Amino acid sequence: MNTNDNMEMRIREVAQQLFFKQGYAATSTIQIAKEVGCTQALVHYYYRTKENLFRQIFMEQIQAALRVIGQSLMSEDSFDKFIESAISMYFDTLIQNPRLPYFVLEELISNPERRKYLRENFVKNPTYAMFYLQFDARLKQEQQAGRISPIDPFDLMITIVSLVVFTFISLPMYQDLLSRTDEQVHEFVLHRKEEVIRIVRKMLMP
Amino acid sequence: MNTNDNMEMRIREVAQQLFFKQGYAATSTIQIAKEVGCTQALVHYYYRTKENLFRQIFMEQIQAALRVIGQSLMSEDSFDKFIESAISMYFDTLIQNPRLPYFVLEELISNPERRKYLRENFVKNPTYAMFYLQFDARLKQEQQAGRISPIDPFDLMITIVSLVVFTFISLPMYQDLLSRTDEQVHEFVLHRKEEVIRIVRKMLMP
DNA sequence: GTCTATATAGTGATAGAC
DNA sequence: GTCTATCACTATATAGAC
Numbered sequence: 001m002n003t004n005d006n007m008e009m010r011i012r013e014v015a016q017q018l019f020f021k022q023g024y025a026a027t028s029t030i031q032i033a034k035e036v037g038c039t040q041a042l043v044h045y046y047y048r049t050k051e052n053l054f055r056q057i058f059m060e061q062i063q064a065a066l067r068v069i070g071q072s073l074m075s076e077d078s079f080d081k082f083i084e085s086a087i088s089m090y091f092d093t094l095i096q097n098p099r100l101p102y103f104v105l106e107e108l109i110s111n112p113e114r115r116k117y118l119r120e121n122f123v124k125n126p127t128y129a130m131f132y133l134q135f136d137a138r139l140k141q142e143q144q145a146g147r148i149s150p151i152d153p154f155d156l157m158i159t160i161v162s163l164v165v166f167t168f169i170s171l172p173m174y175q176d177l178l179s180r181t182d183e184q185v186h187e188f189v190l191h192r193k194e195e196v197i198r199i200v201r202k203m204l205m206p
Numbered sequence: 207m208n209t210n211d212n213m214e215m216r217i218r219e220v221a222q223q224l225f226f227k228q229g230y231a232a233t234s235t236i237q238i239a240k241e242v243g244c245t246q247a248l249v250h251y252y253y254r255t256k257e258n259l260f261r262q263i264f265m266e267q268i269q270a271a272l273r274v275i276g277q278s279l280m281s282e283d284s285f286d287k288f289i290e291s292a293i294s295m296y297f298d299t300l301i302q303n304p305r306l307p308y309f310v311l312e313e314l315i316s317n318p319e320r321r322k323y324l325r326e327n328f329v330k331n332p333t334y335a336m337f338y339l340q341f342d343a344r345l346k347q348e349q350q351a352g353r354i355s356p357i358d359p360f361d362l363m364i365t366i367v368s369l370v371v372f373t374f375i376s377l378p379m380y381q382d383l384l385s386r387t388d389e390q391v392h393e394f395v396l397h398r399k400e401e402v403i404r405i406v407r408k409m410l411m412p
Numbered sequence: 413g414t415c416t417a418t419a420t421a422g423t424g425a426t427a428g429a430c
Numbered sequence: 431g432t433c434t435a436t437c438a439c440t441a442t443a444t445a446g447a448c
Contacts, residue, residue: 007413023316025231028441039415044443046413102315108379109308110229115382123383155401158376159369166368173314176321177329195361203405213431234423245433250425252431 091193
């Protein structure tokens with residue numbers, strides 16, 4: 001349990017939950033304070049501005065997500081097994097946190113400043129560039145061995161991200177428009193996991 | 207040109223542009239009025255509430271999108287040609303209106319009332335149910351003839367939508383995070399169009 | 413470190429004059 | 431039909447007491 005009695009941390013944790021659930025614009029510092037059980041002034045005392053509080057949480061989440069992606073690339077399995085376990089890991093991580101994809105997308109789309117910040121702090125970071133090169137090298141190797149059909153690594157990445165991320169983004173629509181229960185929604189996600197693996201496998205077949 | 211001097215329509219057109227660009231929450235009726243060149247009171251005179259103005263625009267857009275989808279299903283081509291021209295049509299329509307996917311998603315995700323409204327007015331509408339049945343029938347027919355591998359129609363639909371929609375949703379990230387020019391972004395979309403067609407074709411191979 | 417009180421600004425909506 | 435004026439509300443942020 002992270003029920004730290006440190007006020008600074010409690011504010012951060014509550015803010016994270018609310019930002020996740022409602023997004024930045026729809027969450028007020030007053031609401032955060034009320035949920036924490038302190039006054040709004042205290043939120044500003046520790047983080048000065050709402051944007052500042054948000055940015056710390058946002059970047060922490062991006063970092064955690066990139067860590068999962070980086071970790072998935074470290075696999076020593078056969079390529080086929082590697083693709084399967086990577087996609088599986090992405091799904092399992094997001095099942096724990098189904099609102100993360102929409103949260104990140106919304107805040108990146110609606111705020112160009114955050115995209116700029118992300119580019120400066122992550123895209124230009126050699127660690128993450130290395131992830132891509134590693135993926136690229138592995139893909140080329142498989143291609144030359146004739147085990148997969150030729151495909152651009154960036155295209156493959158976009159395709160996997162599209163299929164994984166959209167599954168989670170579309171959940172509220174799936175649930176409400178088709179009147180599905182929580183249980184059915186969960187089954188849908190597990191089903192899509194298998195389906196996405198199947199699609200990517202077939203797509204890579206020579 | 208739609209530069210109607212009818213105030214009611216001018217307000218609607220300006221509101222549409224702003225809602226598309228900024229979303230519902232970030233657009234004020236004051237801003238709409240300023241852009242039109244009238245007072246905020248007039249916006250409320252014609253549409254009473256901001257939500258009301260928005261809903262008219264939103265539902266009109268959904269209807270237009272569904273019309274494109276319905277139209278794509280009317281094709282008399284061979285199944286392979288049909289898949290290609292349908293995906294191609296979705297891309298071409300969204301190239302004309304790249305913000306539509308995010309706009310619709312954002313407003314549906316952030317507002318459960320709108321999902322409810324959409325379910326009552328569209329999902330329950332027999333016309334749209336018929337589209338799905340038609341698609342289902344055609345798919346089964348191709349399967350039985352052994353021309354495509356067995357696949358659930360709903361899965362195929364979700365997969366196509368994921369790949370098409372995510373392309374447009376990810377454009378701001380593609381552009382800013384990788385520092386791409388408008389020209390490069392356009393090329394990327396055209397490239398993804400071909401790639402998505404290729405993926406779906408391969409996925410359907412027996 | 414935490415509170416109360418308030419400055420400042422923006423919003424959606426309406427009443428009423430012309 | 432269009433305007434001015436204003437109400438009721440909510441928001442972020444800060445000053446100052448304890």
